[in-house]
Amino acid sequence: xxxxxFRNYVLTYLASRGPSVENYVSTYLVQLVAAMTKLGWxxxxxxxxxxxxxxxxxxxxxxxxxxxxxxxxxLVLEMNLSVxxxxxxxxxxxxxxxxxxxxxxxxxIALRTLQQLxxxxxxxxxxxxxxxxxxxxxxxxxxxxxxxxxxTLDDASEEMGTIQVPSAWRPTMEDAATxxxxxxxxxxxxxxxxxxxxxxxxxxxxxxxxxxSSDEERLGFLSRMMRGTLHILQSQHGxxxxxxxxxxxxxxxxxxxxxxxxxxxxxxxxxxxxxLVASFTIDSFTHWQWASNSVYYLLSLWSRxxxxxxxxxxxxxxxxxxxxxxQVIKSF
Numbered sequence: 453x454x455x456x457x458f459r460n461y462v463l464t465y466l467a468s469r470g471p472s473v474e475n476y477v478s479t480y481l482v483q484l485v486a487a488m489t490k491l492g493w494x495x496x497x498x499x500x501x502x503x504x505x506x507x508x509x510x511x512x513x514x515x516x517x518x519x520x521x522x523x524x525x526x527l528v529l530e531m532n533l534s535v536x537x538x539x540x541x542x543x544x545x546x547x548x549x550x551x552x553x554x555x556x557x558x559x560x561i562a563l564r565t566l567q568q569l570x571x572x573x574x575x576x577x578x579x580x581x582x583x584x585x586x587x588x589x590x591x592x593x594x595x596x597x598x599x600x601x602x603x604t605l606d607d608a609s610e611e612m613g614t615i616q617v618p619s620a621w622r623p624t625m626e627d628a629a630t631x632x633x634x635x636x637x638x639x640x641x642x643x644x645x646x647x648x649x650x651x652x653x654x655x656x657x658x659x660x661x662x663x664x665s666s667d668e669e670r671l672g673f674l675s676r677m678m679r680g681t682l683h684i685l686q687s688q689h690g691x692x693x694x695x696x697x698x699x700x701x702x703x704x705x706x707x708x709x710x711x712x713x714x715x716x717x718x719x720x721x722x723x724x725x726x727x728l729v730a731s732f733t734i735d736s737f738t739h740w741q742w743a744s745n746s747v748y749y750l751l752s753l754w755s756r757x758x759x760x761x762x763x764x765x766x767x768x769x770x771x772x773x774x775x776x777x778x779q780v781i782k783s784f
Contacts (some may be wrong), residue, residue: 459488473517486530493546503554514576521587526560528594544602562591589648596655613658631712635680643693650699675719685728698746707747713760717769730776734783
């Protein structure tokens with residue numbers, strides 16, 4: 453009870469003074485609220501109401517909105533963090549309880565905030581809107597990066613496999629507006645928000661196959677991802693920024709890692725897509741000094757495409773790889 457009162461005192465202090473105190477003070481207080489919530493999660497049901505408590509911040513000033521988003525992000529990070537003071541069983545129990553009870557709600561708050569920013573529905577200055585956008589995107593990334601099934605992966609490994617989001621998330625993941633939201637943010641924002649939007653799309657491209665209600669839904673999702681990347685490649689918008697360039701390379705590699713060539717060729721935009729991806733790759737190899745960290749992902753993409761060629765059978769559209777692969781190899 454004493455712990456709960458102290459946590460509520462800190463929340464009250466943040467509500468009254470948070471936007472006006474120094475950043476390092478609010479940062480420590482946000483971390484304190486998240487840590488105390490996690491510690492008391494199993495002991496008191498009151499801690500489970502944290503999202504409702506923090507939601508009060510979201511409907512006040514723009515400064516409070518930023519604080520609320522930071523509180524939610526820190527909460528997600530804290531719940532996903534393994535600590536030596538607890539057994540693995542206790543950690544997984546708390547993490548799973550938070551995942552089932554709060555995480556989807558938090559993701560929806562982040563997505564809704566981004567949609568409101570796009571619709572100019574949040575009264576704030578350009579600088580404040582930029583900060584809100586970054587905080588919302590970081591919250592989305594924290595939610596998508598959650599350890600959903602308790603299999604912590606090496607962060608340094610690109611072979612992160614598929615993201616095991618719960619089935620309850622299906623309506624949001626299948627909604628065309630979700631993927632379009634991040635492509636719109638990319639096209640309308642400067643770095644670093646644009647790079648974070650692409651990073652969110654990389655995670656979306658890694659969604660598990662069984663999440664989708666049907667193969668048609670999954671192919672529709674893939675087509676939307678391909679159309680979005682095609683538009684970026686056509687316009688070249690934002691690709692002079694190194695982070696954007698790098699994340700686009702990661703996104704292209706993830707699309708092939710998580711989808712079969714037979715699925716890619718069925719997209720109505722595949723013909724234009726593969727042509728522009730080949731041109732983009734050749735250009736990257738030509739200027740490899742500038743894009744040296746990104747070349748690995750393009751090599752991964754093309755190696756997977758070539759490895760899939762023998763399995764492309766039946767009455768499927770042609771892959772056109774026979775004409776592009778020699779050009780890519782020659783440029784490399």
